Each structure stands twice: as structure tokens, then as C-alpha cells.
Amino acid sequence: MIVGYPFSAVVGHDDLKLALLLNAVSPAIGGVLVRGEKGTAKSTVVRSLAALLPEVAVVAGCRFSCDPAAPDPSCPDGPHESGLSPQTRPARLVELPVGASEDRVAGSLDLERALTEGVKAFEPGLLAAAHRGVLYVDEVNLLHDHLVDLLLDAAAMGVAHVEREGVSVRHAARFLLVGTMNPEEGELRPQLLDRFGLAVEVRASRDPAERAEVVRRRLAFDADPAGYTGAYAAGERDLAQRIAAARERLPAVTLPDDALRGITAVCAAFDVEGMRADLVMARAAVALAAWEGRDEVTPGDVRTAARLALPHRRRRDPFDDPGQGLDEERLEQALSEALSPDDDSGDDAPDDGPDDDGPGGGGAPDGEPADAPPGEGGGTGGRRPESPGAPYRTRLLAPETVGRGGPAGRRGRTTGESGRAAGARTPDGRLRRLDLPATLAAAAPHQRGRGRTGSGLVLRREDLREALREGRESNLVLFCVDASGSMAARTRMRAVKGAVLSLLLDAYQRRDKVGLVTFRGEEATVALPPTSSVELASGRLARLATGGRTPLAAGLRRAERVLAAERLRDPRRRPLLVVVTDGRHTNGPDPVITARRLAGVASVVVDCEHGPVRLGLAGRLAAALGGTAIRLEELAADHLAAVVRDVRKVA
Structure with a gap:
């Protein structure tokens, strides 16, 4: 028997524990997103919550966990007779793996019954299993887009609709959605980010005494899990009873008008989009009052709810830090003005300025070291870094060939075992994924006729059909940026940084990995190894200084080594090399000869050369790479459309 770590034994992480407990009291809050660095017990805390949840009364034998007091009239296992004795079971914590198939999540045709009994029957998926429980998604930021869409629909409506393989099913799917993620591996789609009611940033404690207590407790648990858990049994029972009591008290808690004004004033002050934040704050404040044993929401409840419900909804730019907390002074001012409507001092409120609550247009993210990597800001002979120009929308740069099952994303087209169903085909070798309806249709003509004896399905090898799925893949976009002195002339570097920032924005939206190689002086430097965190890339780009000669060949050789290493690490991810240079090669061997070694890699050369004399x-360089050269000013979407159609890239 696997023994879980006790919730009450977790050291620190007060905001995380409170957010989970509030959702346990009121699942209508909408779940919790847990963001944090690796090794901070995110998964441990989430898994320990399930043991505290009250038991669930279900209709005996119902695979969809219908409530006996109000059974779902559209339940696939129904209709359920009234007056049946309910069955109780512990609340479930269902884990959704990142690599799960759409069939596993939504449900599918029961192959066993279809083949043995010849009937269409529905096999429930993870959404059905999580109904009236917890759906936990570890590494939720890496979840495939088509699975994210399923979650969004179910979380929004509390109902899962399945239309596939000749089966049409609707069933209830109300669950507490909890996701954990490491921001270094990339961010969430904005649509899914907003679906999480509360968000918490988790960091390991820097207090040596607290860290020592964490290690001490973990070692004790590993040595004797059952004994350790038993020592915290009383605390676990107290928490479970408190959750049950708060659930009973919840309907009686009132939300006064002044508290509601405080909620709406805070949301307006922080300029959040839509009304979901207001609703989540109201529900969280009511749940907090119930948790604390009070019958009325107080300003303190509103303040706490704002700290948990707003940080992830304030993000306006992909390069903003989503984990940044609220401006406490601004929060207090909004609450004070809302709770004192007759106060005339609002006209004299100070202007917070355009970037009061963000890290700034092109600045480095919080937590970045002040000293830049070699070859960037502060390097010998380098000019002071110029800030990037304003980003703009770029056109799609993508491989024209169709990939074979690369990582999920939104750039190149791909076929494989993930994505949306796009038909069926006769397998050309080993059968990878059976398409049952197409197989049955192919076998139908010879199920009756002369010579047919016995019962059961007659299936020939030539009847087999393979499911065909199409999707979009993410790519590795490696930027090779010229940082030499010639690039610093006039204001070109500002425009170049703005262009690269625009391409980074496009990479963020398409869920690509990005890397940054810079070259100037005598050498080329990997300013940023390939990563899914575009915040890191934008920070390094902002601090990139210029100066020195132009070792263009060295930059290409370094890019070649980076791509070779990434090909070994992730062979399914196709690269796209973007070289940004003015072509004023002044140091090292002939870059055209070096570029021929990279022929076959999808490439684009952004030509920054200007002036009356053009080399x-x-x-x-683009011809040697087998790619396309485009002018810097052609990167904008309005100019790039015709050029991109001529790009010929090799898978």
C-alpha cells in the first residue's frame, strides 16, 4: 500500500496550502495553478490534498459518479432509479499525463465489447473519472493543445461532450482542476491560464532552519512512511473536519456591498480583462470567510483573495513575469477608495505611470543575474546596450514539408499519433494506431454471403485501417545575431533588437524552443542555450551590447554545434535558423563556405545592410544555406507574406 505524505506535515508554502483548501471548500472557485522551480514539493502538496476531501456519495455501479440526491438525467449509465441506497467512496485524485491521448482523456468506443458483442458502448475517460474529485495535471504547460481544448470546454461547462467513432455521449465533468508547472519550461496559453481560479508562486525557502526542517521531515517519512503518517493523523482529521464544516457554512456566508465594491475596484485598478477575476475573487473571499468560521466577508478576506486571484491575470505581454506579485500599495489604495466612497481624495491620486506594475518593455526578468554572459552587456569593447524597438506582428516562418510527429506546437504541420483525427489509411507496414470504425467499414462487405459460417467478426489483414492524425508542431528557433560594431551604427541595433523581439513573441505564441547565439570581436557566444522560456531570451537580448569586428563564420560554426547537440537531445524537433546580420564580414574565414555545412537546415537570413554601397x-549566405534572405523592413507581416511563400525548407 502506497502511503502519501500528510498535508499537515508540509513545511511552509502557506499560500499554496490556503489556495488548495479554499478550493476544497468551494470548488466553484475554479482550481489552482502552482508555478515554481523544480524540487519545491508542488506535486507532494497537491497529492496530499485528496486525503482531506470529504467522501463522495455515488450511485452504486455508476461509472460517472452520479450524485444519488440529484442524478444526472443524461448519464450514459442512466437513467437511475430513485430510492437506491447510495454508495460512499473517497474523493478521487485523477492524474492527467502530459502524453495522454485524446481517447484516454475524453473516452472512446469500448473496443472489447465492439469486437466481442458487436455493440457500440462508451468507455469513460479521465474527465469522467475526475467528476466530483480532483483533476491534477503535472507540467500543465507542456500539455498538447488539443488536450488543452478539451479541458477548457469541460472546465467552462462542467460537462464533457464526446462525438467520435459513431458514439455520441454527454456526461457531467465537474472537478477541481489543479496544475503544476516549472516556468523555465515555457508558459501556459493565456486561455488556459485564465481558467485557473487561483495561482500561487512557489519557491524554496532561503531560511536555513526551515530548509533543515524540510529535510528532517522528509528523511523521517522515507524511513517509516506508515509511522510518520500516523503521527500526523490527528492533524489530518482536524483539517478534514474543518473542510466539511466550512462547506456546510458556505451557503450562509454573506458578501456585503462594501466588500463587493472592494473586489470590483481592485479588479478595475489592476486593469484585468473580463469579469472572471471579479467572480473568482468573490467566491474565494466567501470561501475564506467560511474557512475562518465567519458568516460575513471582511476587507481582509478581499485582500487575501486578490493576492491569490489576480497575479496571473495581470500579464499583458509574453515577456512580463507572470509570477510577479501584486503591488501591495496599489492594492491598499484601491481597497481604501472602495471602502470610503465619500472620500474626495480620489481626484488627487498619484499617477502610477505607464509601467508601474510590470518589469518594463525590454528589461530582464526578475531573478536574472546583473552580469551578462560573455559577449553581451558589459563586455570589453562593447557599447552600452540599446533597448529594443517596439515589437510587431510577423508572418509565419515555418517548414513547408510535413513533419512526422514532432512536439506539439503551432508552427509546422505534422502527422503522427497525436493531434486531431484526419481520416484513416491503409498501414504501410506496422500498424501504429487502429481506426476501428474505418476497419469495420472495410470488413463489412464480407460479413455475409456464401461460405460464411459461425458467428463473430470476420476480419482480414487487408481490412485494417490506421488512424491518421494531423496537428502542428513546435520547432527550435535558433537566432544567430550579429553584435559587431557595424551593427551599432546609427539606430540599427534598436531596430534589429525590435525585430528579434517580434520573432521571439511569435515563437512564444507558437510554443517553440528558442536559442540565441551572438557574435562580435573574435568569437561567437551561446548567449542562451535552447529553452522554452522566451522571458530569458528577451532579457539576454535587452542586455546585448555591440562592438568590435564581425566574425560571421564563427557565429555560424557555433550555431552548427548548438543544432547538432539539440538534434541528439531532441531528434523529433525540427530547427529553424534565423541569421540576423548586415553582412559586413571582417574577421575569420569565408562565411559562405561555412554556411554550406548548414545546408539542409531551414534557414532565413535577415539582411540588415543599408547605405548606398551594398556588398x-x-x-x-542565404543561397549557401539553402534558405531565403529578407530585408529587415520586410519582417513586418504586411511585407513578409509574399517572401515566405518562396521559402523552401527541408525537414
């Missing part, structure tokens, strides 16, 4: 090296 045209960017065009020759």
Missing part, C-alpha cells in the same frame, strides 16, 4: 553578402 550583398546576406544573399550569398
Whole structure:
């Protein structure tokens, strides 16, 4: 028997524990997103919550966990007779793996019954199993887009609709959605981010005494899990009873008008989009009052609810830090003005400025070291870093060929075992994924006729059909940026940084990995190894200084080594090399000869050369790479459309 770590034994993480407990009291809050660095017990805390949840009364034998007091009239296992004795079971914590198939999540045709009994029957998926429980998604930011869409629909409506393989099913799917993620591995889609009611940033304690207590407790648990859990049994029972009592008290808690004004004033002050934040704050404040044993929401409840419900909804730019907390002074001012409506001092409120609550347009993210990597800001001979120009929308740069099952994303087209159903085909070798309806349709003509004896399905090998799925993949976009002195002339570097920032924005939206190689002086430097965190890339780009000669060949050689290493690490992810240079090669061997070694990699050369005398090296470089050269000013969407159609890239 596997023994879980006790919730009450967790050291620290007060905001995380409170957010989970409030959702346990009121699942209508909408779940919790837990963001934090690796090794901070995110998963441990979430899994320990399930043991505290009250038991669930279900209709005996119902695979969809119908409530005996109010059974779902559209339950696939129904209709349920009234007056049946209910069955109680512990609340479930259902884990959704990142690599789960759509069939596993939503449910599918029961193959066993279809083949043995010849009937269409529905096999429930994870959404059905999580009904009236907890649906836990570890590494939720890495979840495939088509699975994210399923979660969004079910979380919004509390109902799962399944239309596939000749089966049409609707069933209830109300669950507490909890997701954990490491921001270093990339961010969430904005649509899914907003679906989480509360969000908590988790960091390991920097207090040596607290860290020592964490280690001490973990070692004790590993040595004797059952004994350790038994020592905290009383605390676990107290928490479970308190959750049950708060659930009973919840309907009686009132939300006074002044508290409601405080909620709406805070949401307006922080300029959050839509009304979901207001509703989540109201529900969280009511749940907090019930948890504390009070019958009325107080300003303190509103303040706490704001700290948990707003930080992840304030993000306006992909390069903003989603984990940044609220401006406490601004929060207090909004609450004070809302709770004192007759106060005339609002006209004299100070202007917070355009970027009061963000890290700034192109600045480095919080937590980045002040000293830049070699070859960037502060390097010998480098000019002071210029801030990037304003980002703009770019056109799609993508491989024209269709990939074979690369990582899920939104750039190149791909076929494989994930994505949306796009038909069926006869397998060309080993059968990868059976398409049962198409197989049955192919076998139907010879199920009756002369020579047919016995019962059961007659299936021939030539009847087999393979499911065909199409989706979009993410790519590795490696930027190779010229940081030499010639690039710093006039204001070109500002425009170049703005262009690269725009491409980073596009990479963020398409869920790509990005890397940054810079070259100037005598060498090239990997300013940022390939990562899914575009915040890191934008920070390094903002601090990139210029100066020195132009070792263009060195930059290409370094890019070649980075791509070779990534090909070994992740062979399914296709690369896209973006070289940004003015073509004023002044140091090292001939870059055109070096570029031929990279032929076959999908490439684009952004030509920054200007002036009356043009050397045209960017065009020759693009020809050697087998890619396309485009002018810097053609990167904007309005100019790039015709150029991209001519790009020929090799898988």
C-alpha cells in the first residue's frame, strides 16, 4: 500500500496550502495553478490534498459518479432509479499525463465489447473519472493543445461532450482542476491560464532552519512512511473536519456591498480583462470567510483573495513575469477608495505611470543575474546596450514539408499519433494506431454471403485501417545575431533588437524552443542555450551590447554545434535558423563556405545592410544555406507574406 505524505506535515508554502483548501471548500472557485522551480514539493502538496476531501456519495455501479440526491438525467449509465441506497467512496485524485491521448482523456468506443458483442458502448475517460474529485495535471504547460481544448470546454461547462467513432455521449465533468508547472519550461496559453481560479508562486525557502526542517521531515517519512503518517493523523482529521464544516457554512456566508465594491475596484485598478477575476475573487473571499468560521466577508478576506486571484491575470505581454506579485500599495489604495466612497481624495491620486506594475518593455526578468554572459552587456569593447524597438506582428516562418510527429506546437504541420483525427489509411507496414470504425467499414462487405459460417467478426489483414492524425508542431528557433560594431551604427541595433523581439513573441505564441547565439570581436557566444522560456531570451537580448569586428563564420560554426547537440537531445524537433546580420564580414574565414555545412537546415537570413554601397553578402549566405534572405523592413507581416511563400525548407 502506497502511503502519501500528510498535508499537515508540509513545511511552509502557506499560500499554496490556503489556495488548495479554499478550493476544497468551494470548488466553484475554479482550481489552482502552482508555478515554481523544480524540487519545491508542488506535486507532494497537491497529492496530499485528496486525503482531506470529504467522501463522495455515488450511485452504486455508476461509472460517472452520479450524485444519488440529484442524478444526472443524461448519464450514459442512466437513467437511475430513485430510492437506491447510495454508495460512499473517497474523493478521487485523477492524474492527467502530459502524453495522454485524446481517447484516454475524453473516452472512446469500448473496443472489447465492439469486437466481442458487436455493440457500440462508451468507455469513460479521465474527465469522467475526475467528476466530483480532483483533476491534477503535472507540467500543465507542456500539455498538447488539443488536450488543452478539451479541458477548457469541460472546465467552462462542467460537462464533457464526446462525438467520435459513431458514439455520441454527454456526461457531467465537474472537478477541481489543479496544475503544476516549472516556468523555465515555457508558459501556459493565456486561455488556459485564465481558467485557473487561483495561482500561487512557489519557491524554496532561503531560511536555513526551515530548509533543515524540510529535510528532517522528509528523511523521517522515507524511513517509516506508515509511522510518520500516523503521527500526523490527528492533524489530518482536524483539517478534514474543518473542510466539511466550512462547506456546510458556505451557503450562509454573506458578501456585503462594501466588500463587493472592494473586489470590483481592485479588479478595475489592476486593469484585468473580463469579469472572471471579479467572480473568482468573490467566491474565494466567501470561501475564506467560511474557512475562518465567519458568516460575513471582511476587507481582509478581499485582500487575501486578490493576492491569490489576480497575479496571473495581470500579464499583458509574453515577456512580463507572470509570477510577479501584486503591488501591495496599489492594492491598499484601491481597497481604501472602495471602502470610503465619500472620500474626495480620489481626484488627487498619484499617477502610477505607464509601467508601474510590470518589469518594463525590454528589461530582464526578475531573478536574472546583473552580469551578462560573455559577449553581451558589459563586455570589453562593447557599447552600452540599446533597448529594443517596439515589437510587431510577423508572418509565419515555418517548414513547408510535413513533419512526422514532432512536439506539439503551432508552427509546422505534422502527422503522427497525436493531434486531431484526419481520416484513416491503409498501414504501410506496422500498424501504429487502429481506426476501428474505418476497419469495420472495410470488413463489412464480407460479413455475409456464401461460405460464411459461425458467428463473430470476420476480419482480414487487408481490412485494417490506421488512424491518421494531423496537428502542428513546435520547432527550435535558433537566432544567430550579429553584435559587431557595424551593427551599432546609427539606430540599427534598436531596430534589429525590435525585430528579434517580434520573432521571439511569435515563437512564444507558437510554443517553440528558442536559442540565441551572438557574435562580435573574435568569437561567437551561446548567449542562451535552447529553452522554452522566451522571458530569458528577451532579457539576454535587452542586455546585448555591440562592438568590435564581425566574425560571421564563427557565429555560424557555433550555431552548427548548438543544432547538432539539440538534434541528439531532441531528434523529433525540427530547427529553424534565423541569421540576423548586415553582412559586413571582417574577421575569420569565408562565411559562405561555412554556411554550406548548414545546408539542409531551414534557414532565413535577415539582411540588415543599408547605405548606398551594398556588398550583398546576406544573399550569398542565404543561397549557401539553402534558405531565403529578407530585408529587415520586410519582417513586418504586411511585407513578409509574399517572401515566405518562396521559402523552401527541408525537414
